Amino acid sequence: MSGISVRNQIYALIFDDITSWCYRNCLSYFHPGATILDVGIGNGIMMKHFHQLIREKELSIIGIDINKTYLNQCNGYIECFNLEDHIQIQNAPIEQYEPPARPYFDYILFSMSFMLFEDQRLVLDRIKNWLKPQGQLVFFQTLFKEKLRLIEFIKPKLNYLTTIDFGRITYEDAFYNLLQEKGVTVVKDRLIKKEWFKGEYRMIVANPENGTGPKKSPPPSATG
Template identity: 25%
Template sequence: MVSEVKQEMVRPLRDTLFSVDTVQEDFVFNERVVEVFDDMLDRSVPFYREVISSSARLLDSYLHSGDTVYDLGCSTGTTLLEFCRLLEDKGLHFVGIDSSGPMLEKAQLKAELYRKQESIRFIEEDITDMHHPDAGAFILNYTLQFIRPLRREAFLRNLHSSLRPGGILLLSEKIISHDQRLNREFIDIYHQFKKARGYSELEIAKKREALENVLIPFSIEENRSMLKQIGFTTVETYFQWFNFTSLIAVKAS
């Protein structure tokens, strides 16, 4: 009975947040977003599950038993729960960090439901003002784009200094192209992707309006250049679908 209650509490509602004529506020990670967030990710982020499984393969290759993986902006814990499943024999420690209490409450419930509460620790903390030295890996899944551009370099420098030698940063982001025609084409293809998953033209337009001043993407070149300037010796793309990409950045051993 307890398990059934937890299943009901963690089951995401269908995302209909933007099926309205007027957006009242910029996009924020509040209780209303938490309730639909997993559905939002599955229907809004291309190849979301495949990126997680690909990231797990890189963690398996680069990390050692006893290493700690930090998921920054972990939201409802989906990524860490999948890492636990895929890397259960690796001997890793998993920590999810988020500034949203409601997100972490949902993440903790999911960890308990799937009996992973001993494997994952959740911390409510501002990721731009944290100190977790000797990390094996930091995960930034569609998180950096929500940090103000002027603060990104200092934030990433802190992550670089906090990684152990040979540690890695896995960065997934929405991106822009500085070729205006290509950028328009990529956005249109992405909107077609969302329509195929049940979002209406109104919902797509209203969400874009809500995110306009909150989500500020860089190009692949800008992200790569920033990571190299900070000191990562290797920065490579391991996934791209039009205006979405994932990068691995490796700290020198």
């Protein structure tokens, strides 16, 4: 078995459920005809389950990722499900990517990718003027409310065991403080699923145009 296939199988084993939760909620949230930047599209496995929804809603998605192996598999899914008119992919980091125009996107989606960035402030600064008027940022990620030293120690080590970068552990207060610092208002904070060690999969929708920072969000509610 090749190293590439092993890596893809490990990725699928770990992320298939998370990916399904992410795109089921986010694709349903996007309005029909929306233009989306998917930051960290990965191997595109979500197309297996949601290709029909993408076509029905006439979504236009640009997916970027720094992993060529994942993008090769992603391109295979695009061809398999005839999504060439709906999904384009590009091998580029968010720190260097340039959109086709400014403004261009209705939504910028961070699908379990925001915790991977070394300089999150730089990323937020770069992307603000990529959004159309009323455009929104959508974060899907695991958040923790309490300090977990054990997880902080283990998470970086997983990269060596699985060849997958899991990024840093993200705490709710720090995440909200960062958005407030950058003048980004949270308009929706939805609890998707509770996980081990009191982690929570959350979908957070934010408006970067209102400079007052995040207002108090309604309590997250579980969704099916």
